[in-house]
Amino acid sequence: MAQFSGLMKYFLLLVLVFWPAIASAETCHGTNACTLGERSYHIKLPDDWDGQSALPVLLHFHGWGRQGDLIVNHQRISGHTRRRGVLLIAPNGENRTWDFWREDSRDTVFAAAVIEHVAERFPIDRAQIYVSGYSYGSAMAWRYACDNGDGVAALLAISGTLSQDENCAQAPQEIRHVHGMADTVMYFPVGPGGDVAHPVRLWRDTLGCGMADHTGPWQAVEWLTLDRRTWDCDGGRVTLDIHPGGHFIPHGWIGWQLDQLMGRVPQYP
Template sequence: MRYLLVLFILIVPSLAMTGEPAVDAPRCHAEIPCPLGDRSYHVKEPDDWDGISPLPVLLHFHGWMRQGTLIVKHGRISGATRRRGVLLLAPNGAGKTWNFWTSDTDDVAFAAAVIEDAAKRYPIDRSRIYVSGYSYGAAMAWRYVCENGDGVAALLAISGTLRQTETCPAAPEEIRHVHGTSDTVMDFPFGPGGDTTYPVKLWRKRLECNGPPRDLGAWDITRHNSFRRTQWRDCTGGRVTLDVHERGHFIPRGWIARQLDELLDLPPSYP
């Protein structure tokens, strides 16, 4: 027994000197964050991924006082991406929020670094990078594509915008925005005379949408989730789609899923 005790004392220090952990650290995935400098992000793989095929990406910015841990578990976000072969990236905002108010923000560079770091871990499809967000996260998604949107396939924004007077040096190929006219948290930005197309005025100007809008009428996902869709296709730089509902501040059930179905040419499905 004394011999075993002496042997243990000799072995343990020698292991500690190697600097090697006793067990491998858990792989960053889902609720285990991926470190990136002094910050971090979360990642969720799609169901049934073969481990080889390039993955479309949804970079989603969380709302105020949230973190990416919520996003990778959220049925209306992660539930949509994992069923459609999309890699979900959920960066963590400093102080659980985002600095989207002006172009002078570190959050754009951080989010771009998230995509590049994920590209070292996964084979991503650079032609199908989508940027999304809800509430403050939607405003941050607008800021990201405003400053770094060249090469982004689409913006999918929910209940949050920048000022329509902003000037954006960059833009994604497509804009898709949804907002409720009864929203009192990130107020619906009515235009002059109650114009309900005003929430995307910035992008209509940036993408040079000079033709008249097309009223595509009402559509719905569930009985409680119906929208009025207006679309601008006669644009020099892309396409703009606005979905308006009469409710308040929330992520509409199935909205992200439907946008991904349309963008990826998949049959519309729910959820």
Template structure:
């Protein structure tokens, strides 16, 4: 009994430290502090603890926070299964300031990536930026101002004005939007063109008109997409997926884009 008591006394400080370390570690719903702001991080399933990780920086929708993102089956469910580190910044007042280039949110999001790089071995050649609704517009703003190091934009149901002038751009743009969206309205062109949502990027990357229709495709029933791509751009590539429904993250869409970008076999979810 005396030996057991002595052993527990020796181990107790270490056990307490381990418990404190686990509880204090920011992960999933426990935010990582960054100055007077914070973000959430979620590792992929089965990560070995040392291999470099592709990154998806995802901006939440209006009146949401990163806690929603790291639990969302259509966002976190996609990154967890594909070896991607998910970063979910928290917007001030649960929203984003994307209306003009004069926003602190771009610098904050860039700082999120740098802070995460101190905690994880990130793959700088595979940084993807995403967002939904207001978060999609914020993702557009981020790559517009700080996109040179971004591999691809994955935008869902939200844009900037197509007349914006962007200083930078990612290597690839992938945007999905519903023609019946009345929250972040589908930006039809002057003659009702459905290719207008990515005009800004087509102009920026020097893409030739009119793009190539890739036909109908789907991840799940019953939602289908009409895909148009611009492959012959002076720089980069643009992909637009259009569906007929409203304002939501299409099931399996983010996962399928990651499959294509990471050269993985197409899968669901």
């Protein structure tokens, strides 16, 4: 009887320790949106979180016409974060789109507030906040980094940019961008004289980059080869991956970048 009583006390202690995280996850997690004022967002916890450790964060902006419920179930996004101990946050754009056209975007303010709202519920690692997006969401991720990049460890942008003539008040120390040469939705922005490095000129100018190191082809999956250029800069590092395909999220790309940024051996998935 005494042994049973001891086990019950231990069980109750575990419930008290983990209940806040468990309860909040049940009420607001996955496709069940979290509300913040008149707006909302989605989250996806990693598979192996212990309920206490500080979580790296991937803030991902969805493409045009989508919402965050798609992102938290997307195998090329949440399929990688959940295996790497990363908390995925997917804000919902108003009218399923983003306000990235000009500085001081209302969506930058909203997304920053989302991070703080999540931080009230879960311990987040402020040194590992990564911002990502696809298509219009990629342009919004650029805008977020341009307006609020000092608090961002890295920008992971996929098939969408801002004008390269923008002047950014802030910038992450690490920029990673991937784009398809045959993209007919958010066209690959070739520069003067056929300059294929033009898609990241804004960040190269902002961070004070020198000559590119053309590191060449690499693959996360055998059916897609990407061509990589990197710049070591006064204010950080810029990476550009180019592939021959169109408008899509390359298999394994997000996971590969997260592995490298977190000091792990890159793997798929």
